[in-house]
Amino acid sequence: MLDTEHFFDNPSDIVESDEVASSLRTIMIRPGVRRRGLLFFTTLLCSVLVIAAGVVVWFWGYPAQRNNPGFWHFSLISMLFWLSVTQGMVAVSAILRLAHASWRYMLNRVADVASLFGFWVFAILPFLVVARGRIYVLGASAHSNNVWRTAGSMLFDSLAIGTAYLAGWMLLYLTSIPDFGALRDKLPADSKKQHFYRRIALSWQGAAKQWRTLRLAEGVMVFGVIVSFVASQTVQGWDFQLASARDWDSSIFAPLYTVGSLLGGLALTALVATATSHAAKLPNLVTSLHYDNLGRFMIGLGLVWFYFRWCDYLTAWYGNIPEEWALQNNRVTAFPILAAVMVIGCFVVPVFGNMFRAIRTSPVGLCTISVCVLIGLAVQRFLDTVPTFAPNYPLSALIPSAATILVFAGLSGMFVLTYLVAARYFPVVSWWGLSKRLSRMHESTLGNGSVDVMLEDPPIWET
Amino acid sequence: MGDMTQKSEDINKDLTRGVLQTTRSWWMCFLFFGTVLAWGTGCFVWQLVHGIDVYGMERPNYWGAPIINFVYWAGVALSGTMISAILRLLHAGWRRSITRMTETLTVCALLVAGLFPIIHLGRNWVFFWLVPYPNERGLWPNYKSPLLWDATAISVYLVSSVLFWYSGLIPDFAVLRDRTTGWRHELYSMLALKWKGSDREWKRLRGVSAILTVMIIPVFVSLHTIVGWDFGMSIVPGWHESIFAPYFVCGALYSGAGAVLVIMCLVRRAYHLEKYILPKHFDNVAKIVMTIGLLWFYFFAGDAWSDWFTEDPTHINWLVYLFGGYKWALITLAFFGMLVPLVTLPFKRLRTSPWAMLAVGVSVNIAMFTERIIVVVPEASRSWLAWGDYTPTWVDVSITIGAFGLFGFLYTLLSKFIPLVSLWEFKEGEVVDAVVTVGNAQVPVTVREEAIG
Numbered sequence: 009m010l011d012t013e014h015f016f017d018n019p020s021d022i023v024e025s026d027e028v029a030s031s032l033r034t035i036m037i038r039p040g041v042r043r044r045g046l047l048f049f050t051t052l053l054c055s056v057l058v059i060a061a062g063v064v065v066w067f068w069g070y071p072a073q074r075n076n077p078g079f080w081h082f083s084l085i086s087m088l089f090w091l092s093v094t095q096g097m098v099a100v101s102a103i104l105r106l107a108h109a110s111w112r113y114m115l116n117r118v119a120d121v122a123s124l125f126g127f128w129v130f131a132i133l134p135f136l137v138v139a140r141g142r143i144y145v146l147g148a149s150a151h152s153n154n155v156w157r158t159a160g161s162m163l164f165d166s167l168a169i170g171t172a173y174l175a176g177w178m179l180l181y182l183t184s185i186p187d188f189g190a191l192r193d194k195l196p197a198d199s200k201k202q203h204f205y206r207r208i209a210l211s212w213q214g215a216a217k218q219w220r221t222l223r224l225a226e227g228v229m230v231f232g233v234i235v236s237f238v239a240s241q242t243v244q245g246w247d248f249q250l251a252s253a254r255d256w257d258s259s260i261f262a263p264l265y266t267v268g269s270l271l272g273g274l275a276l277t278a279l280v281a282t283a284t285s286h287a288a289k290l291p292n293l294v295t296s297l298h299y300d301n302l303g304r305f306m307i308g309l310g311l312v313w314f315y316f317r318w319c320d321y322l323t324a325w326y327g328n329i330p331e332e333w334a335l336q337n338n339r340v341t342a343f344p345i346l347a348a349v350m351v352i353g354c355f356v357v358p359v360f361g362n363m364f365r366a367i368r369t370s371p372v373g374l375c376t377i378s379v380c381v382l383i384g385l386a387v388q389r390f391l392d393t394v395p396t397f398a399p400n401y402p403l404s405a406l407i408p409s410a411a412t413i414l415v416f417a418g419l420s421g422m423f424v425l426t427y428l429v430a431a432r433y434f435p436v437v438s439w440w441g442l443s444k445r446l447s448r449m450h451e452s453t454l455g456n457g458s459v460d461v462m463l464e465d466p467p468i469w470e471t
Numbered sequence: 472m473g474d475m476t477q478k479s480e481d482i483n484k485d486l487t488r489g490v491l492q493t494t495r496s497w498w499m500c501f502l503f504f505g506t507v508l509a510w511g512t513g514c515f516v517w518q519l520v521h522g523i524d525v526y527g528m529e530r531p532n533y534w535g536a537p538i539i540n541f542v543y544w545a546g547v548a549l550s551g552t553m554i555s556a557i558l559r560l561l562h563a564g565w566r567r568s569i570t571r572m573t574e575t576l577t578v579c580a581l582l583v584a585g586l587f588p589i590i591h592l593g594r595n596w597v598f599f600w601l602v603p604y605p606n607e608r609g610l611w612p613n614y615k616s617p618l619l620w621d622a623t624a625i626s627v628y629l630v631s632s633v634l635f636w637y638s639g640l641i642p643d644f645a646v647l648r649d650r651t652t653g654w655r656h657e658l659y660s661m662l663a664l665k666w667k668g669s670d671r672e673w674k675r676l677r678g679v680s681a682i683l684t685v686m687i688i689p690v691f692v693s694l695h696t697i698v699g700w701d702f703g704m705s706i707v708p709g710w711h712e713s714i715f716a717p718y719f720v721c722g723a724l725y726s727g728a729g730a731v732l733v734i735m736c737l738v739r740r741a742y743h744l745e746k747y748i749l750p751k752h753f754d755n756v757a758k759i760v761m762t763i764g765l766l767w768f769y770f771f772a773g774d775a776w777s778d779w780f781t782e783d784p785t786h787i788n789w790l791v792y793l794f795g796g797y798k799w800a801l802i803t804l805a806f807f808g809m810l811v812p813l814v815t816l817p818f819k820r821l822r823t824s825p826w827a828m829l830a831v832g833v834s835v836n837i838a839m840f841t842e843r844i845i846v847v848v849p850e851a852s853r854s855w856l857a858w859g860d861y862t863p864t865w866v867d868v869s870i871t872i873g874a875f876g877l878f879g880f881l882y883t884l885l886s887k888f889i890p891l892v893s894l895w896e897f898k899e900g901e902v903v904d905a906v907v908t909v910g911n912a913q914v915p916v917t918v919r920e921e922a923i924g
Binding site for chain 1: 692696700703704705706711712713714715716717769770773774776777778780781783
């Protein structure tokens, strides 16, 4: 029989109970990458892609930007896409905590780890924005390419994106402390690794007071993550919205980007959670309940995304201001296939596909929908950016080249590597979260009878 | 079983008291709002006689008080049914005490809002030209006109809201039918549609309620989207904004949720419903108000910020005017719309206090009425071709006061005919939370509602 009090006081203690320990044994403490097998080849492939993309950006970046604006746009769009969806994952995790979703435990850590992608962003973004030859302009104020009227956007971007990732890192670290404590206790005494985990576990003993403090800190950081996420995506939307270029000067860009980011975060969370459950060989890690709820959430966000996109389009169409409509129309007439892919990926598939319970509750169904959503969002980044420049450049200069596609692949490799590297140092599936999930519903004796009991944490705002 | 019957009888007695007994305070309210309404109606007649010039509308300000009132009341109408429908969809158990009064709020506010597009017309008496009816001159409404969109959206929302409201009233009409005599008995017999409370009837009622709950959500979003498009589809600088539709939906929800707080507090006090409308109801609605308020501010600030930052000459003038001549409106908006809610709503003690929430509800509505002024006047005052100022006349002020009178009159009148807390829904809520015996232990249980869809 589980000691249910530990659900609230010290969930890690439940890990030691027989019912839970048997499940947890299958999760590797430190999943190593052997020199064979799928994980090894995935790591190898991602590393090669990252190095190749880095070589392209380093040696070819600046001349390509000068001669081919498509390089600059597409590479930067690729980065903004990955930045957006990784921040979206952390925000989804925070929203599930705030909404007191009782099914969230398994998804929180999986989604929070995406914040580590921020390290890649800070390493590579400066090179994609200005290229190494002119990296110094990031610190300067004079920036007049006749798009931004002041030099503010770059600074706002750096601050907002940095704050959002910082909040994500803090949330990830705080909620990982109990697992660091468990790692410290499981490793050989006085080893270097044990010393390392002892330091980062911050004297964690699992006392009830520590859990309460952790819960309070988690609550504070949840608000911090949501606010900084909205600020970050808003500022990225403002990169367009605050420009004087017609069609970018659309006041709906900030909320459109915020909602798109959440939609992408949701899709990527579904994919990563599924991949993690396969890699950890725990098929029950993500259940049909998770898929069902993620699918429902996706329906709502898909509808809101379409509502915003439609308002943007219709306002330009009905207003019929020539320069505004010409650019808005260019998105559809010059890139009809991409426009269709965007709408199908971001609206039709997630909304109508998820309306069928059989589809949204199956891993294959929801993962297929998620891939469509991510494709749609990536295309949206392209369509929001490139058609605006189309009148000034030949279309051939704006079509992605092999080099730019390689950069996108490299950035995708970075995302996968983020998880593979993180899994070397701490559980990407929260142990204490897992123990809470496993102990949340169980049979309990009351009087002479037995009933199914479901335990719930108090809402985070009551901490 | 005996306890249950007695409890049910007590609920019937408490919740139908307002319908079956007429107090002096009810008459005072009725006469007060009736007088205000009569004054407003008189002013409208004055407009019919003397023409649209009686308003302070001069080019380029051609909308003025009637459209400010229209947008405001359409907003108030939005939240009543929205709160009821969304809470039903989410199975929020606490909704049962407040759904009826919020749905009634929607019906009354929408009737007020629907009058203003007609009031603002130059020739009000031909408003029926908006209806696509066959006529000998072959005239047909211009479907490209946002005015027609308004008429369509309001009609659809009014019909949907009345259906939603009425379907939930049927079992309560049956209760009133069985407790009244004379013409009232006849009236309620007709309205109750021979309701007997059989399983089949309940099943059908639930089916209809589920369908209407899901269908009314896109309807209310479309209503205020179209109100936003009245502005957004124009090319007037400051109005031609892609964000206007969601921004208007958000603003409408904000004012409407504030109005719900006001109605909850007043109905609770007027009909002594302290047992039924609890502090937790104020707490939950206040949380909704706070969330929507933050979202509304996000849209408002994002819109103004992008116009200010780009310094586009076609966009900046209305902001310059706003920060100049309409500074008082901006300060009012910031104080009542952001400061007051933000300093009160984070505190649970205040959120659970009915009178504090009444103050917040009033504050939010002052702010949102001011926001409608900000949306309608400064942009039109600094348009492409001409610049001008808008000074409301006594007729503008009178029809605005008359609108509040009409709303109060309708709500007071309806409260005489329908219970403002749903009897059957409240009783259902009492049953789903119960204590059952398992072995030798008493276990509190909650019966989960069947999910809609």
